[in-house]
Amino acid sequence: MKLALFADIHANLEALEACLAHAGEQGAEEVAFLGDLVGYGADPGAVLERIRARAAGGAVVVRGNHDAAVAAAGGDTMNRSAEAAVDWTRRQLDEGQLAFLAGLPLLVRRHDACFVHASADRPADWTYVQDALRAAQSLAVAGATWVFSGHVHQQALYHLTPAGYAKPFKPLPGVVIPVSARRPWLAVVGSVGQPRDGNTAACYALFDTTRATLTFHRVPYDWPAAAAKIRAAGLPESLALRLERGE
Amino acid sequence: MNSHLQTGDVVDGFRLGEQLHGGGMGRIFRATPPPGEAGPNFPLVIKLPRLGPGEPSETVVTYEMEAMVHAALSGPHVPRLVATGDLAVQPYLVMEFVEGRSLKDWVGRGPVDPGEVARLGAALARAIHALHQQEVVHLDVKPANVIIRPDGEAVLVDFGLAHHAHFPDLLTEEFRHPMGSGPYISPEQVLGVRHDPRSDLFALGVVLYQLVTGHYPFGSPHTQRGLRTRLWQVPLAPRRLVPGCPPWLQEVILGCLEPQGADRHPSAAQVAIDLAHPDQVTVGERGRRLLQPALWALAKRWVMAAGYEPSPLERPSQQLATASIVLAAVPTLHKNERRFQALREVVQRLLASDPDRRLTCVSVIPPVSGLAGGKEEEAGTSQRIEHLVRLRHWAEPLGLPAARISYHVIEGGDPAAALLDYARFNQVDHLVIGAPPAEVTLKAGFISTRVAAEAPCTVTVVRVRAGPRDG
Numbered sequence: 001m002k003l004a005l006f007a008d009i010h011a012n013l014e015a016l017e018a019c020l021a022h023a024g025e026q027g028a029e030e031v032a033f034l035g036d037l038v039g040y041g042a043d044p045g046a047v048l049e050r051i052r053a054r055a056a057g058g059a060v061v062v063r064g065n066h067d068a069a070v071a072a073a074g075g076d077t078m079n080r081s082a083e084a085a086v087d088w089t090r091r092q093l094d095e096g097q098l099a100f101l102a103g104l105p106l107l108v109r110r111h112d113a114c115f116v117h118a119s120a121d122r123p124a125d126w127t128y129v130q131d132a133l134r135a136a137q138s139l140a141v142a143g144a145t146w147v148f149s150g151h152v153h154q155q156a157l158y159h160l161t162p163a164g165y166a167k168p169f170k171p172l173p174g175v176v177i178p179v180s181a182r183r184p185w186l187a188v189v190g191s192v193g194q195p196r197d198g199n200t201a202a203c204y205a206l207f208d209t210t211r212a213t214l215t216f217h218r219v220p221y222d223w224p225a226a227a228a229k230i231r232a233a234g235l236p237e238s239l240a241l242r243l244e245r246g247e
Numbered sequence: 248m249n250s251h252l253q254t255g256d257v258v259d260g261f262r263l264g265e266q267l268h269g270g271g272m273g274r275i276f277r278a279t280p281p282p283g284e285a286g287p288n289f290p291l292v293i294k295l296p297r298l299g300p301g302e303p304s305e306t307v308v309t310y311e312m313e314a315m316v317h318a319a320l321s322g323p324h325v326p327r328l329v330a331t332g333d334l335a336v337q338p339y340l341v342m343e344f345v346e347g348r349s350l351k352d353w354v355g356r357g358p359v360d361p362g363e364v365a366r367l368g369a370a371l372a373r374a375i376h377a378l379h380q381q382e383v384v385h386l387d388v389k390p391a392n393v394i395i396r397p398d399g400e401a402v403l404v405d406f407g408l409a410h411h412a413h414f415p416d417l418l419t420e421e422f423r424h425p426m427g428s429g430p431y432i433s434p435e436q437v438l439g440v441r442h443d444p445r446s447d448l449f450a451l452g453v454v455l456y457q458l459v460t461g462h463y464p465f466g467s468p469h470t471q472r473g474l475r476t477r478l479w480q481v482p483l484a485p486r487r488l489v490p491g492c493p494p495w496l497q498e499v500i501l502g503c504l505e506p507q508g509a510d511r512h513p514s515a516a517q518v519a520i521d522l523a524h525p526d527q528v529t530v531g532e533r534g535r536r537l538l539q540p541a542l543w544a545l546a547k548r549w550v551m552a553a554g555y556e557p558s559p560l561e562r563p564s565q566q567l568a569t570a571s572i573v574l575a576a577v578p579t580l581h582k583n584e585r586r587f588q589a590l591r592e593v594v595q596r597l598l599a600s601d602p603d604r605r606l607t608c609v610s611v612i613p614p615v616s617g618l619a620g621g622k623e624e625e626a627g628t629s630q631r632i633e634h635l636v637r638l639r640h641w642a643e644p645l646g647l648p649a650a651r652i653s654y655h656v657i658e659g660g661d662p663a664a665a666l667l668d669y670a671r672f673n674q675v676d677h678l679v680i681g682a683p684p685a686e687v688t689l690k691a692g693f694i695s696t697r698v699a700a701e702a703p704c705t706v707t708v709v710r711v712r713a714g715p716r717d718g
Contacts, residue, residue, distance in 0.1 A: 161419050169415035177414055178315055182307075182334065 002027050003207045005189045007034035007117070007150025009051075010066070011041030011089065012193030012243070015202040016050065018221035019192050026206055026217075034150040034189065035064025035117025038101070039082060040239050041193050042229035044070075044089045048097045055100075063104035064117040064151065065126040071102035081236035088235060112181065113207075114144035118151040128152050135166035135186045146179065146207070147186040154197050155190035155205070155216045159183050171216040179214045187214055193226075200246035252295060258339055259332055260284070261293055273297050278341055287329055290344040298338060308417050309407040310338050315414055316406040317342070320381055324374035324402055345402045350393035350454070357461045358489050361496050364458045365522045367395065368499075372451060372519035374401040376674050379444040379515060379563040382412040386441060388450035389431045390457070410441045412562040430463040434478045434506045437471070438555065444563040445508035448515055452503025459496065460488040464504055478506050478552035479545065484536045495525045498534030506552060513570030513603035516674040520572070520607065520653060523673075527653040570603040571676035576666055576698070578681060579610040579637035579656075586681050587641055589711045594679055595645055597707075606645070606652045608638045609669060611662040631656045663697040670702055677705045685713035 004023035009016050023031065033051055038044040055061045063071075069086045070093070090098070106123040107116040114120055119127040119134060120142035128151060129138050135158035139147055158166040160183050171177060179185045190203025201218040208214070227240040256263050260281030268275040278293035280286030296310040314331045317340065321327075332339040353359055353367065371393055378385055385392075387408040394402040408426050410416055418426060418441070427436050433449035440446070456464045464482035468474050485492045485500055499521050505511045512518045521528050528534075540548075560566055575594050577587070598604050612634055615627030638654040645652070659665030670678055682695045690696065699706045 157415060159415055159417070165419075167415065167419060172413055175413045180311065180334075182311070183417075 001029055001209045003209060004028035004031045005034060005148050005187070005205045005207060006031060006192050007189050007204075008036040008064070008153055008191035008193060009033070009038075009041075009047055010036055010191070010193035011038045011044040011047050012202075012226050013041070013043035013046050013050075014222045014226040015193045015219075016047055018219045019202050019204045019217075020050075022217060022219045023204065023206060026215075028206060030059065032060035032115055032148065033062070034115060034148060035062045035104075036066045036150060036191075037061070037064065038070055038089050038093075039064075039066030040085050040230075040235075040242075041226065042233045042235060043226075044092050045094075045097065048093065048100065052097075052100055060108045060110060060115050061104055062108055062115050062117055063101070063106055067101045067104060068124075071098055071104075081238050084236055085239065088233065109144060111209075112145040114142040114147045116142070116147065116149050118149060120147055120149075126151065129186065129188060130154075130156075132158065132166040132168050135168070136160065136164065139166060139184050139186050140164075142184075142186075145181045145184055147184070148205075148207070149186065149188055150191065152188050153191035153194060153203075154188065155203050156188040157214065157216075158186040160185075171214075173216055173218040176208075176213045176215050178212065180212050185214070187216075190216065194242055195246045196242070198245070198247050200243065258293060258295070258337055259330070261291070261330070261339075261341055263293060267292065277344065287327070287343070289327070291329060291341055292326075292344045294340040294342070296338055305418075307334065310334065312409065312417055313405070313407040314338075314340060316383055316409045316411045319411060319413070320378070320383060320406070322377050322381075323400060324377040326402060326404060345394045345396065345404070347394045347396040347402065350390035350395055350401075354390050354457055354461075358491075359458045361459060361492055364455060365496060365525065366399065367401075367458065368451065368455045369519045369522035370395065370399055370401040371454065372515040372522065373672075373674060374403050375447045375451060376515035376519065378403060378409075379447070379567055380674070382563050384410045384412075384442060384444050384563060385447050385450075386410060386436060387427055387431070388447050388454065389428050390454060393454075412442065412564070416441060429469055429474065430457075430465065430467045432474070433508075434475075434552075434555070435508060437474045437477065442562075443508050443560055444515075444566050445511050448503050448508075448511045448518060451515065451518065452500050452511075455496075455500045455503065456482065456485060459485050459492050459500065462488065475552075478555060479548040481540050481545065481548070483539065487537050493525065494530045494534035495521075495528040496534075497536070498528055498530045501533045501536075506548070506555075513605075514567055514572075516572055517570065517605055520605070520673055524653055524655070527649075529648075529650045567676075569601040570605070571601075572673065573597050573604060573606050574666075574670055574673075574675045574678045575606060575608050575642075576678065576680040577608050577610050577638055577641050579634045579641070580612060582637075585711050586684075586709075589709050590679060590681050591641065591644060593707055593709050597677060597679070598645070598647070598651075602651075604651070606642070606647060607655060607673070607675070608642050608652065609655045609657060609666065610634050610638055611657050611659050611665045614658040614660055627658075631658075663694045663701075666694075666698055667701055667703075670704060675704055677707065678702050679707045679709060682708045682710040685710060 031054055037051055070089050116123050119129050119138040121137045129135050130152045139160050155171055157169045157171050189205040192202045200223050201220045204217055206215045223243045227243045230240040254263050261278045264277030266276050273294055273296040275292050275294050278291040317328045326343040326345050328342045330341040392405045431450040431453045433446035435443055436446050465477045485497050503511055634656045657665045680695045680698055695708050
């Protein structure tokens with residue numbers, strides 16, 4: 001069975017639709033959403049509707065820091081443009097959508113996999129798993145063979161060595177990587193809606209549960225349209241520029 | 248887990264035949280496919296790793312890596328992989344039985360004739376390059392892991408220590424440090440670096456040295472301290488040990504054994520070209536040397552080694568891209584200055600971007616029928632020299648140093664086939680060829696169209712704009 005993993009969608013409808021279509025072509029039967037469904041982008045309502053429909057069908061959805069900030073008024077320590085986007089986003093959503101965000105779990109375990117937005121180690125602290133040390137900490141408490149997360153917008157794959165260290169690896173798009181159950185793995189699947197590695201293409205990953213393989217993908221999408229919507233909505237200019245530059 | 252298995256036993260349907268090898272890491276048997284199944288149309292062997300109680304966990308990971316890397320490889324320089332066993336049930340690898348002789352048969356019997364060394368070395372270099380082109384660094388190149396086919400080409404086996412740039416590296420220093428075989432591993436491997444394709448060039452240099460002299464250049468150390476001497480030590484000149492070793496061969500060998508990857512050949516394919524064309528190797532002090540460097544020079548190398556910084560390469564292909572081989576097909580039979588000029592301009596642009604890129608200039612001339620010793624042979628030689636002179640003249644304005652350029656006059660009745668064979672054999676990356684003049688419409692039968700259609704690499708077809716008549 002092929003499971004598509006989407007993180008950091010950030011209300012970017014164009015990117016989400018492109019990734020869903022790509023995953024469909026690759027034979028994905030199930031999807032999971034790894035948090036930060038909204039914030040930054042101009043289509044929070046439409047994006048949430050698509051994700052709620054999948055959730056109703058049994059898809060895993062976990063909460064990200066932006067989702068938490070939108071659901072619970074005020075609070076978090078975010079940068080100014082993120083905060084502006086959070087306030088704007090809240091005004092776009094109806095009660096049902098806000099309740100959906102408020103009800104999302106921080107972490108979900110299914111079979112041998114663990115789904116979490118940031119680190120499995122104190123997930124509400126929103127730690128950036130961006131190095132081997134933090135990956136090892138997340139793996140140590142996840143209690144799963146495969147940990148799938150987001151939050152860090154760059155794709156990365158870690159595996160745990162017999163001595164308990166996490167070894168980092170920078171995956172190439174489209175390469176089928178064997179991730180056998182003989183050791184624990186942590187994958188940061190990259191951001192669907194706001195890539196930050198200088199490449200505008202959306203990121204996601206595909207996990208083949210039968211073969212125990214993982215494939216990281218990059219999907220080109222209509223970012224000029226997504227950026228235009230951000231400007232039309234009166235959201236901070238920097239958020240539109242980020243999509244245009246992919247950083 | 249599998250040490251009880253013997254000839255006649257069946258593993259996942261494969262029947263074990265004669266045992267061919269029983270080394271430390273595992274055993275190899277001839278094998279036949281399950282009865283009733285067609286199976287591949289070539290003979291098979293099965294490799295059973297030594298796993299189980301008492302065996303270190305590293306052998307499990309080695310098996311995993313070998314299965315993963317071998318499955319991703321293809322081409323004539325690796326045995327075709329047929330099946331792998333589930334590690335949890337019965338690990339095994341079933342692969343093609345490669346006809347030929349182990350390179351081990353050549354070592355240990357004293358010095359090998361330098362011509363033979365060059366032939367074996369070029370074959371091994373081509374096999375190594377084929378791996379690098381597939382993003383794999385072997386990291387355990389040694390005679391025991393090389394089979395020479397009856398046609399002279401080399402096959403590399405045993406990918407248990409290999410590194411594939413597309414996959415996470417499961418072998419870490421936790422298991423064994425350093426990983427590899429003492430006499431052959433490169434200085435950077437001693438320091439734990441596993442991603443540099445030039446590590447295989449170092450091992451190639453050790454194999455060549457061993458073949459020529461019968462000795463290891465840095466001995467067979469087992470301690471970390473002993474291994475580290477190769478970071479600064481200069482091996483005894485092969486010509487000192489074997490006076491018959493030609494300077495050009497010593498130049499190539501000692502070039503491969505440089506402690507810094509950047510001082511070695513930029514790619515294995517370039518080593519192969521040197522070994523196949525001794526007359527075009529630029530021999531420097533390295534090749535002529537008989538004595539060891541003075542103490543102060545060694546001290547300087549020792550200080551350099553203390554600050555050793557491994558290169559920040561991401562993938563073998565990254566290194567190969569800067570070290571590619573460009574072939575210019577120069578039609579010296581037709582003296583057409585405008586077409587020569589156009590060809591040269593394109594080649595110049597291709598070579599400008601990377602100082603490690605290498606040019607081979609090739610001209611195909613009709614075969615000179617020659618009865619040995621006769622007048623015709625003399626005529627043939629003078630004709631070859633004439634075209635060599637024209638090739639050099641064509642390349643002169645490029646101003647390339649001798650080490651970056653070579654010239655080849657090939658005799659052949661079918662120029663397209665001759666160019667294609669040359670490009671395939673020498674692992675050329677980019678072929679530049681002239682098109683017929685603009686007035687002539689390109690058709691399927693032309694040399695340039697056939698080369699473009701069948702070449703194993705990128706082809707640039709250079710066309711001169713219609714204009715003033717050629718002078």
